[in-house]
Amino acid sequence: MSAIVTGTLQAGSLQAGPLGGWVQAGPLGGLLDALPLSYPDAVVVVGTAVVGFVAGLLGPLAVLRQRSMFGDAMSHGTLAGVAVAFLITGAKVPELLLLGAAVSATLAAFAMIALERVGRLHADAAIGVVLSVSLTLGIVLLTGISESGNAQQSGLDEYLLGQTAGMVERDVVVALALAGVAVAAILLGFRLLRSATFDPGFTAVAGVRTWVVDAASTGLLALAVVLGVRTVGAILMVALLVAPVVAARQLTTRLAALLPLSAVVGAVCGAAGGLLSGRAELPAGPVIVLLATAVAVLSVVLAPRRGVIARARSGRLRQGRMRQGRLRQERAR
Amino acid sequence: MTPDDVMIIVIAGLLSTSCAVLGGFLVLRGQALLPDAVSHAVLPGIVLIFLLTGERASLWTVAGATAFGVLCVLGTDWLRRSGVVESDAALALVFPALFSLGILGISRFASGAHIDLDSAIYGDLTFAPLRTMSLFGADVPRSLVITAGATVAVVALVVTLWRPLQAASFDPAFAELAGLRGRLIGQVLLVAVAGLAVVAFDSVGAILVITFFVVPASTARLLTARLGPMLVVAAACGWVASIAGHGVAVSLDTSIPGTIGLTSGVLFVLALVLAPRRGLVARRRARP
Numbered sequence: 084m085s086a087i088v089t090g091t092l093q094a095g096s097l098q099a100g101p102l103g104g105w106v107q108a109g110p111l112g113g114l115l116d117a118l119p120l121s122y123p124d125a126v127v128v129v130g131t132a133v134v135g136f137v138a139g140l141l142g143p144l145a146v147l148r149q150r151s152m153f154g155d156a157m158s159h160g161t162l163a164g165v166a167v168a169f170l171i172t173g174a175k176v177p178e179l180l181l182l183g184a185a186v187s188a189t190l191a192a193f194a195m196i197a198l199e200r201v202g203r204l205h206a207d208a209a210i211g212v213v214l215s216v217s218l219t220l221g222i223v224l225l226t227g228i229s230e231s232g233n234a235q236q237s238g239l240d241e242y243l244l245g246q247t248a249g250m251v252e253r254d255v256v257v258a259l260a261l262a263g264v265a266v267a268a269i270l271l272g273f274r275l276l277r278s279a280t281f282d283p284g285f286t287a288v289a290g291v292r293t294w295v296v297d298a299a300s301t302g303l304l305a306l307a308v309v310l311g312v313r314t315v316g317a318i319l320m321v322a323l324l325v326a327p328v329v330a331a332r333q334l335t336t337r338l339a340a341l342l343p344l345s346a347v348v349g350a351v352c353g354a355a356g357g358l359l360s361g362r363a364e365l366p367a368g369p370v371i372v373l374l375a376t377a378v379a380v381l382s383v384v385l386a387p388r389r390g391v392i393a394r395a396r397s398g399r400l401r402q403g404r405m406r407q408g409r410l411r412q413e414r415a416r
Numbered sequence: 417m418t419p420d421d422v423m424i425i426v427i428a429g430l431l432s433t434s435c436a437v438l439g440g441f442l443v444l445r446g447q448a449l450l451p452d453a454v455s456h457a458v459l460p461g462i463v464l465i466f467l468l469t470g471e472r473a474s475l476w477t478v479a480g481a482t483a484f485g486v487l488c489v490l491g492t493d494w495l496r497r498s499g500v501v502e503s504d505a506a507l508a509l510v511f512p513a514l515f516s517l518g519i520l521g522i523s524r525f526a527s528g529a530h531i532d533l534d535s536a537i538y539g540d541l542t543f544a545p546l547r548t549m550s551l552f553g554a555d556v557p558r559s560l561v562i563t564a565g566a567t568v569a570v571v572a573l574v575v576t577l578w579r580p581l582q583a584a585s586f587d588p589a590f591a592e593l594a595g596l597r598g599r600l601i602g603q604v605l606l607v608a609v610a611g612l613a614v615v616a617f618d619s620v621g622a623i624l625v626i627t628f629f630v631v632p633a634s635t636a637r638l639l640t641a642r643l644g645p646m647l648v649v650a651a652a653c654g655w656v657a658s659i660a661g662h663g664v665a666v667s668l669d670t671s672i673p674g675t676i677g678l679t680s681g682v683l684f685v686l687a688l689v690l691a692p693r694r695g696l697v698a699r700r701r702a703r704p
Contacts, residue, residue, distance in 0.1 A: 151508040152449050201696065202688050204634065207448040207504075211630030212684055214452065218623055219677030226671040318456060322512030325505050333500060366523055369516030376513040383500055391498050 115252070120358075127357045130250045131371060133258040134311045135353020137265050138320075139327035140346035141307040143338070144300040146328040147280050151321065152207070153192060156214035157308045158320035160191030162221025166228060177254065181309055188305040191217050196297055250314070261310050268303055269342060276300070277338050315368035323349065326375035333386035348378060423545040423557055425662050428624070428676055430563045431616050432654025434570040435628035436636070438609050440647045441574075443633040444585045449504075450489070450606065451629035453511035454613045455622045457488035459518025461614075467525055478614050485610030488514055541620045541672050559619035566615045573608055574647075577601060582643055620673055627677040628654060635684045638691040653683050 115125040145154050161184035168183025169175065191213050198209035269276070278286045279296040287293055304324075311320050331345035356371030363370075384391050435451075442448050461484035465477045488510050495506035545557045574581065583591035584598040584605075591598035609629075616625045636650035661676030668675070689696050 146502070146505050149502050149504055151502070151504040155449075155452070155508065198688075202638075203694070204637075205443075205446050205448070207446050208443050208630065208634045208637070211448040211452065211626065212634050212681070214449075215623070215627035215631050215677055216681035216684075219627060219674045219681065222623060223670055223674035223678060226674060230669070318515060319512045321508045322516075325508040329501055329505055329509060365520055369519045372512050372516045373520070376509060376516075379509060383495065383498065389500055391500070 124358065124361055126252055126255055127250055127361055127367070128354045130255045130258055131314060131357030131367060132350045132354035133255065133262050134314045135323065135327070135349035135351070135356075135371065135375075136346045137258075137262045137349075138307045138311050138323040138353075139331075139349020140265055140269060140342055141303050142324040142328040142345060142349070143280075143342060144276070144304055146325055146332075147338075148300075150206070151325045152210050153195060154304065154308060154324040155321040156195060156210045156217065157188040157191050157305060158312050158317040159214050159221070160188045160217040161185075161309060161312045161317055163187045163217055163224055164190075166221055166224035169228060170224070178257065181257070181313075184312060185305050185309045187217070188308050189301060192301040192305060196301070254313075258310055261306055265303060265306055268299070272299065273339070280338070315371055319368045319372045322372040322376060323353075326372070326379040327352065329379040330375075330382040333382040333389050349375070352378060420545040421662065421666065423560060424541055424672065425658050427557070427559050427563050427619060428541065428658035428662070428672075429655045430560075430567045431620060431624070432628045432632060432658055433651040434563070434567040434612055435616060435625070436632040436650035436654045437570055437574055437647050438605065438612060439629035439633035440636065440643070440650050441581060441585050441605055442609065442629060443637055444643075445602070445605075447606075448630045448634070449507060451609055451613050452626045453492070453507050454485040454488055454610050455617050455625040457511045457514040458482070458485045458610070458614050458617060459515050460484050460521055461518075463518050463521035463525075467521070478611070478618070481614040481617070482607075482611045484514060485613060486607055489606045489610060541624070562615055563619055566612055570608065570612060573604075577604070581605065585643075623677055624673045627680055631677075631680040631684050632657070635680070635687045638684075638687040638694045641693075653680060657683060 115122060115129065118125045118128065120128060142154075145151050164183035164185070164187025165180050166183075167187070168180045171183075172179050194217075195206075195209045195213045198204045198212065199206055202209070204212070275286070275291065275296065278289070279291070279293075279300075283293065286296065307324060308320055311323050315323055327345040327349040328341070330348050331341050335341050335344060352375040353371055356374045357367055359365075359374075360367040360370040382390070385393075387393055439448070439451070442450060458481035461480035461482070462477055464484075465471065465480035469476055471477060491510040492503070492506045495501045495509065496503040501509065541559075545560075580591060580597060580601045583594065584601040591601070613625050613629075616628070632650040632653035633646075635653045636646045636648075640646040640649050657676050657680035661679035662672055664670075664679065665672040665675040687695065690698075692698055
């Protein structure tokens with residue numbers, strides 16, 4: 084097995100990770116060996132599939148509440164957190180950098196919500212302000228770090244554009260654990276999530292505080308963003324949150340079906356993109372994003388009932404805007 | 417302050433003026449995120465022109481980049497009007513795809529070329545005074561000529577189209593009824609934004625583009641109640657941020673675009689808290 088690792092290293096598609104020396108002893112050895120792929124390919128494919136799965140599963144939290152671009156500002160917000168975590172610890176411990184990213188992404192999200200609620204800004208202006216300020220803060224910190232001459236700092240800027248080479252089994256284990264948290268949270272909170280998404284007024288009247296729902300869904304979104312940002316990069320992360328949802332949304336009108344479908348679309352695009360980019364020696368983020376976007380556009384055009392073609396054919400294109408409301412009515416049914 | 421420092425401040429200030437003027441309309445129209453999307457979406461245009469002509473800073477580059485910026489705007493608009501995707505999701509779908517194409521183009525065909533992603537994103541404002549061109553026999557920084565031209569063009573456009581722009585931003589239905597061609601004006605505005613984003617992208621990098629379009633205009637929105645004063649205040653915020661941000665960057669020896677962006681963020685927070693009528697303090701006082 085280690086021969087394969089060295090072979091791939093020479094081909095230049097994968098860098099040695101901290102666990103490179105004893106790869107087979109990893110906790111996922113059985114699972115990774117079961118795939119008909121070389122070990123490094125298997126790590127990347129499982130890793131990107133999990134990232135896609137979580138983004139697809141949690142993406143509806145943003146998209147259905149018309150907060151798609153929240154994801155963009157949150158993923159740009161991770162940079163500052165990564166930089167601060169690195170400044171505090173002075174080393175690149177992946178889990179701590181992840182924690183820093185999660186904290187700053189969450190702060191960015193709350194800043195946007197506060198600007199909307201308390202500052203009475205429009206959503207787009209609130210997102211734009213938070214995005215610019217958190218990105219510039221991240222850049223200033225990263226510039227400071229890169230001029231400090233700390234030898235450990237190389238590679239921090241990968242967070243802007245993402246990278247899968249260098250993904251090791253430990254990263255996949257962390258990703259799987261976080262995916263478990265996401266699935267559990269969705270299963271436990273499904274009813275609340277459904278009513279908060281489609282009928283915020285009812286939810287508030289029923290005694291659930293709006294900020295509780297906001298905080299929970301923001302936390303989950305931060306989890307998805309932080310997990311994906313290393314792989315596809317801060318700039319492209321928003322597409323991974325949105326594209327699977329758009330694709331799945333065309334095929335179902337039920338939230339209970341939308342969430343798993345979108346997660347599967349995300350996972351398949353992630354796995355396929357991870358594999359393809361490794362083979363073609365291309366950066367993984369853009370490949371995954373283009374695949375997911377292609378699926379979404381195909382679905383928008385070709386979907387059986389809501390697709391552009393299907394509706395043009397049935398001559399009901401003009402009613403399209405009314406149909407947007409159908410998912411919302413589903414709850415009342 | 418050396419002449420180079422003054423030059424950097426003037427370039428940043430001019431750019432902030434034009435961005436703030438157009439950004440004011442975008443903020444009022446609820447399209448504040450468009451410059452962010454466009455400044456990413458232009459990358460494949462820049463790469464494509466580089467692959468075709470081998471140039472990376474010519475008029476063709478600006479044309480190619482603007483074409484992709486417009487493509488991004490039109491794609492978003494098509495997705496939104498197809499009625500199946502909300503406008504924010506449409507934006508989030510289109511610009512990452514175009515940016516991905518650009519990155520793939522660079523890494524596949526142009527990895528040896530000098531399309532430096534870092535400088536495109538972080539901006540190389542610091543070195544702007546060093547890249548000169550000759551104009552009427554004098555050596556002038558290229559960025560200065562370009563940003564000055566863009567600023568004059570933007571201000572002229574806004575002054576010429578003042579009435580329809582104003583009407584289309586506040587009351588699109590009235591603008592259409594009054595024969596002011598609201599939709600056409602909207603599209604002209606978007607093309608202008610795309611063109612300016614490209615120019616700004618080339619001279620100061622993507623970060624400042626986003627910041628200059630949104631933050632000063634949002635700050636001014638908190639401080640003023642009328643369109644004209646709002647645009648003036650927005651441009652003033654941009655100049656203050658440029659001067660103060662440059663000073664901070666020099667004294668701390670850090671990224672100039674970064675500190676200019678942060679300074680405009682600080683101005684925004686000050687306005688949010690202290691603005692005479694819409695600020696948090698004033699609103700708390702007004703409540704009995």
